[in-house]
Amino acid sequence: ASPAYLAEHGHPTHPAHLSAHHCMGYAYRSRRDVWRFTNAEGREITVAPSGPLSVTNVDALIPTILEGLGVAELPDFIAKEYIADGRLINLLPDWSLPKGALYFVTPTARSRPAKIDALAEFLFARLSNPDWLG
Template structure:
């Protein structure tokens, strides 16, 4: 079978982006070059790898299987080449990362941009989405997640901890009053997170006892932390959010801490990547850097 690594890379990028045009932009090639490379790969294998439609391109069953195996093989090849370099040699290549929106705009972005400044041989593709993207399907080298991790076949490395605070607007507090204890919390409407059930449990550390889970009924459910904060500022209820989202509004008095002596369970901040014999040197270096940079926020 006559095909080249460039053909495989073109196919991987088309699957990840969903179109020839987007893949061409990522690869910095023309659309015709990318199209020819994908066609050459299909010709070499004698099988259709992509469904073509007006909506874009999706992998066939054969294409999905080849994508999974080819991406893993190229990742191993990339890591093998990087491991030939010494620790003093410059990091090179591309990194594709998925991360939550608010955390990235407020915390992660500045850290990543400093890392890129120090390693000019790296290129970064940063995809911001509060949904937990599928690393394999999206072709990501690394995912940053905040919160409770689900069981998966991914390697998890803890980067730090995000403290959480219950908050209300000053107007809400003046109009409705604030709970005096955890038992009174359910009497107040909550602003919830889309990716948690409409009736969600707010978890608290116990004082010399078991953890406490308080069921809250959500008046409004939103899929972004900053939008949740803004809903609280509008007086729609209480929310339990990471402090890094609330810092400015708490500092200037627009928000007030509710039950400040309560101890909400903090969120863990993790980096996740696929299992392989050894992650690429650039991935290892970035994870180690983030572990130094993101501790308690």
């Protein structure tokens, strides 16, 4: 959330407090009506966010959040720039959302070209510990 949003609506300190906030979401999810949080002790909580906007692209969501119109879940690699310069505040640093997944679909091994295997090995090595996450 932006500092302006938090000044007007308050700062939630627990996922359950999000029910009192304008939560912006992603329309492409199969279960867009829930956010699942986990803390360091392994405690889990599911929140059903509600808000006036659902988008299919994070690029449509960021200007809305920066303008102070609500809160959103953003991938770390996107949010870190805005958090670092103070335009956004990490609301629940003691809680995390599930990590996303990336799938690399290829033909079967018998018909797969060697360069596809090389690309798969490269992507696995590069994305296993991404430095762009910070």
